[in-house]
Amino acid sequence: MKKYFYPAIAALILAGSAFTFAATNWQIADGYSIGFSSNDAGGVFKTFKGAIVFDEQNPAASKFDVTIDAASINTGNGLQNKHAKSDEWFDVAKYPQIRYTSSKIVKAGSGYQVTGDLEIHGVKKPVTIPFTFQKTAKGATFTGSFTVNRSDFHVGKPGGDVAEQIKIDVSVPVTKQ
Amino acid sequence: MFKKALILGIVSGLLAGIAGLIYAHLYYSINAADFSKVASSIRIIASSLAGGVLAAIGFTILNKWLKSNGEIVFNLLFSIISFASLLMPIAYKLPTSLETPELFPGMVIPMHFFPALAWFTLKPLFIRHQPVA
DSSP, X not given: OHHHXXXXXXXXXXXXXHHHHSOEEXXXXXXXXXXXXXXXXXXXXXXXXXEEEEOTTOGGGOEEEEEEEGGGEEOSOHHHHHHHHSTTTTOTTTOOEEEEEEEEEEEETTEEEEEEEEEETTEEEEEEEEEEEEEOSSSEEEEEEEEEEGGGXXXXXXXXXXXXXXXXXXXXXEEEO | OHHHHHHHHHHHHHHHHHHHHHHHHHHHHHHTOOOTTTSOHHHHHHHHHHHHHHHHHHHHHHHHHHGGGHHHHHHHHHHHHHHHTTXXXXXXXXXXXXXXXXXXXXXXXXXXXXXXXXXXXXXXXXXXXXXXX
């Protein structure tokens, strides 16, 4: 019996310490902003949810799995909204969600960099997003900007009035779960 | 002539503004959509007044320029301009913080006809038709 005592203690300590290194779960708070802009079109997505696990000391153990409700697009113009939801653009009836699932998060300069799969309009592509993580009184805020080529995801017809490159600006306040 | 037209323009503009405010209030309560951040009461009154005053200027110029045909051309132009101005609310981009932008044209489009409607209704009270001898 004695011979199992110390290994059991060691296993307990190791298991306990593993919890201390586990990344923090963050809950998406109100006031987030998922904006997009180009030369012609611009707007926001109103509905955003998902699971965010992030530890600034241990980004490798972190994970993002977030979705945007494609039908929540708001360009500020009713006709443009209808057009954006149609099968020519986001086809929200067939592809109701835009999804981003991270595969790797690393420290990059003063911020971080997340690599993962972005799925828009049923097309999945690897996308790397640089972001910052700023602690606030209520929790923290993730902020990032990146560019996607809409034609890569078969969103809209190639060419036309709307630029191929669409800038995405993300600001997500979070609170500890 | 211009004095009478200007008074008509101001009165019809004010009436159109009041009609616009009543309509906006009804629209907000029926559709549970509030666009008062974009189309505030002051803006509705001011744009209706501007429409009335511009109509007065146009009416005077056309009557001086085209004499007896001035009013015919003015009425036609006022209707066409009111109709063409519908493109503005249809193409207008609201702040993205406002929900249901698709309801915005439905609120503003009728207001674009109110100045013309008020002008045509009140015109006989201010500028009487001179019968041709």
